[in-house]
Amino acid sequence: MKKDETGFLSPSQLAALSSAESELFVKFCPGTGYRQSQPEPGSRAVLDPMWGPIVATRDGWALDESIRHHGSSGGTLTALAAFLLAAGKVDAVVGVTGSSSDAFGNDSVVIRDSADVGLLSGSRYSPADPFTSIRDVATTDRVAVIGKPCDIAALRSLRDADASKLPKIEYFLSFFCAGTPGWRGTESVIDELKVPRVEIRTIRYRGDGWPGYFTATANNGATARMTYEDSWGKTLNRHLHTRCKVCQDGMGVHADIVAADSWDSDERGYPVFDDGEGRSFLISRTSRGEKLLREADGRAISTLATQLGRLRAIQPSQEKRKKFAAYRAIGFALGGRSMPRFRGFSRFRWIATAPREALAQALGSFRRARADRHSEKLR
Ligand SMILES: Cc1cc2nc3c(=O)[nH]c(=O)nc-3n(C[C@H](O)[C@H](O)[C@H](O)COP(=O)(O)OP(=O)(O)OC[C@H]3O[C@@H](n4cnc5c(N)ncnc54)[C@H](O)[C@@H]3O)c2cc1C
Known part of the structure; x- marks a missing residue:
């Protein structure tokens, strides 16, 4: 089943699941x-x-x-x-x-x-x-x-x-x-490369070197490419x-x-x-x-x-996300988003190392969730 851009199943997709499927979904997703x-x-x-x-x-x-x-x-x-x-x-x-x-x-x-x-x-x-x-x-x-x-x-x-x-x-x-x-991440990189989306035959995100280039190959064999720092670091992420x-x-x-x-x-x-x-x-x-x-x-x-x-x-970004993910989740949850439950991951262990940053992350996520809900209502 194709999920939407946010990574969550839409309400109509969730409603279409049988009760057995819902049970499996909640248990293993x-x-x-x-x-x-x-x-x-x-x-x-x-x-x-x-x-x-x-x-x-x-x-x-x-x-x-x-x-x-x-x-x-x-x-x-x-x-x-x-x-x-x-x-x-x-x-x-x-x-x-x-x-x-x-x-x-x-x-x-x-x-x-x-x-x-x-x-x-x-x-x-x-x-x-x-x-x-x-x-x-x-x-x-x-x-x-x-x-x-x-x-x-x-x-x-x-x-x-x-x-x-x-x-x-x-x-x-x-x-x-x-x-x-x-999906919009890849489309944005392709648009930045100024290659018409319909003409793309293959996409490689990196590799052929380390880290290698984001490389789009068109049907006529022409290639357009972007560095990893730009493709991942400025657009995809x-x-x-x-x-x-x-x-x-x-x-x-x-x-x-x-x-x-x-x-x-x-x-x-x-x-x-x-x-x-x-x-x-x-x-x-x-x-x-x-x-x-x-x-x-x-x-x-x-x-x-x-x-x-x-x-x-x-891997500084991994460390940063691990430290602050729980505070982001609190912010999103207070803003009305349902959040995954991670158990046994010592989620709050790092609060003493950067309490201000933790608070800032929670607040930022709260505001983001509220803004998303507001724009959903307007749609
Ligand atoms: C979405 C994503 C985020 C990543 N984030 C990081 C990161 O934060 N830090 C970091 O060090 N590395 C990250 N990587 C991993 C990194 O790019 C390399 O894949 C990893 O270092 C292994 O390299 P390799 O040369 O051994 O793998 P390869 O020999 O090139 O094999 C890659 C394997 O990954 C599988 N694969 C590729 N894309 C996906 C996908 N979307 N879903 C499931 N399987 C997939 C392929 O089937 C293949 O088996 C990320 C990769 C992906 C796909």
């Missing part, structure tokens, strides 16, 4: 919130209040040069997908790719041959339901899934509640997520779904492995986006994820030890 994941009992994972359960951290990239170049931050997720298929550890990998029928759309795909993993490579900064095609996979098949933190949380909780209609999910792979821009602005889980706490951009940082400690050879910051969250990274190291990916502490400098 990550838009309504979810629980923090806890470290596996008996494992060496520890729960970091900011970054979630952690077994180990490392930098990594695909050994295959073309996978590394084509991917978002070194193609590590694609390389792991290829490794799992080639080693016979799974029968299929389920993830998302640019739609074959609509240049602006995204399709959920089932990949069964390691030669086809390139389809998965790269970030799609627009709404995507990566797991709809899991229904096409036999329940006897073993799969790995790749999705956003919220996709993974929803699928894991559905699997834990009732695995009978799903294939055997062996690996949950994810990435850091600053939020999904609505202004179109984030409201749900994403209050999200506590930009780091994929329910995954076995998560990948993030392992940017270098400048002397002020801010990430730098100079184009280079891709590198992911990898976190194993479960012993299963850690085992996979060890097995793939030297066969499909290359890794280097790195410290968790680096994340503060290279």
